[in-house]
Amino acid sequence: MAAEGGAAKSGAAAGGVQQAVGTREWAFPRDHGQHPAYRLEWWYYTGNLRGADGRRFGFQVTFFRRSLHRGAAPRSSAWAVESLYLAHIALSDIGRRRFFHESRMARDSLELAGAARDAHRVWLEPWRATPLADDPHGVALDVDGEAFGLHLRLRALRPPLLHGQGGLDQKGPAPGQASWYYSLPRLEVTGRLSLEGAGSAVEGLAWMDHEFGSGQLGAELAGWDWFALQLSDGSDLMLYRLRRRDGSAGPFSGGTLLAPDGTATRFALGDAGQSLLPGDWWRSPASGGRYPLTWQIDLPRWAIRLSVRPAFETQELTAGPGVPFPYWEGAVTVEGTLRGAAVKGTGYMELTGYAGTLNPFFE
Incomplete structure (x- = not known):
């Protein structure tokens, strides 16, 4: 199945890895899999x-793949290593304002970690994302940590949403300073959650991001602020601010x-008054990082x-094995107006990038 907006020619290779340039013909479920010719790739749920x-509750399950060599020749031995994988899982217990997170890392030898090249299958044992047989975009998430576990089935309510120009999302002025980027913006979730030995059936909405490229960020950038919002009128909104080291927004933010009727429109912050501005700040007692946790979104077009607020403040993943630098990732609520009507x-x-510089793993 091809995503609308795909094109016929893929990017050019440079320096032994593929660069995100040109155009790409998207085909699903194949493109839910890994793209080993690119240096960095992630699957975000x-x-x-x-x-x-x-x-x-809020949840995060993330798999990162970082190529450890140039080129994408198939391994000749089960012991051979092509990529390093990291995985982060997190659970926000919103009512009790508790946050749990765990991480793992492994190389892909002996199939301890990996991703299929033609299907929505990613793993870092014992955590797994596997395709649903009856949904070309659906995925099962099965992760068990020390404090909590998630066994969820995510079914797509909308087709893949390509960002940028046909999925090419430019992050800077230079060719290749970009990534291929799409989302599954509205996934119906059913399943079970366990927390400290107690289990419960759960349901809700999820968002999936899949992004891959080679060297997307410029040296002038300190970090980014990213939002995935699902509105009550059926609209879905992804936006990000690429943040310069002086705190200002970069020009490629x-x-x-995505409108309820399926119409997708790309916009640039700063163009025609489109803005994303921080409000209240919070300092982490764990990392010392100071994060802007409330935001105002204005899209006059x-x-x-919209006003965005965190479900609670302490949703920070602190540095440790598999987490190269601290970052804040958590559930939020949103309310405001859209074309004069109230939405939430x-x-x-x-x-x-608020608690130290980004590790080269992500640059």
């Missing part, structure tokens, strides 16, 4: 859940608005004005 007892919603927010 975030969502908001509600238990049968009414308790609210922007996002995509669609008469959109939920989503996820990611804030990086």
Whole structure:
């Protein structure tokens, strides 16, 4: 199945790795798999859940792949190594304002970690994302940590959303300073959650991001602020601010608005008054990082004005094995107006570069 907006020619190779340039013909479910010719790739699953007892939770499951060599020749031995994998899982217990996170890392030898090249299958044992047989975009997430576990089935309510120009999302002025980037912006979630030995059925909405490229960020950037928001009128909104070291927004900051009728529109922050501005700040007692946790989104083109607030403050993943630098990633709520009508919603927010510089793994 091909995503709308795909094109016929893929990017050119440079320096032994593939660069995100030109055009690409997208085909799913193949493109849910890994793209080993590119240096860096990630699969991001975030969502908001509600238990049968009414308790609210947020979750994150993320797999990162970093190529350890140039080129993409197939391994000749089970011991051979092509990529390093990292995985992060997190659970926000919203009502009790508790945050749990764990991480793992492994090389892909002996199939301890890996990803299929033609299917929505990623793993870092014992954590797995596997395709659903009856949904070309659906995925099962099965992760068990020390404090919590998630066994969720995510079914796509909307087709893949390509960001940028046909999925090529430019992060800077130079050719290749970009990534291939799409989302599954609205996934229906059912399954079970366990926390400290107690299990519960849950349901909710999730968002999936898949991004791959080689060397997307410029040296002038300190980090990014990213939002995935699902609104009550059926709209979905992804936007990010690429943040310069002086705190200002870089010129390639922007996002995509997906209307209820399926119309997708790319926009640039700073163009025609589109803005994303921070409000209240919070200092982490764990890392010392100072994060902007409330935000105002103004998109005059669609008469959109939204306020974003965290479900609670302490949703920071602190540095440790598999987490090269601290970052804030957590559940948020949103409310405001869209074309004069009141809207509300939920989503996820990611804030990086506020507690030290980004590790070269992600640059």
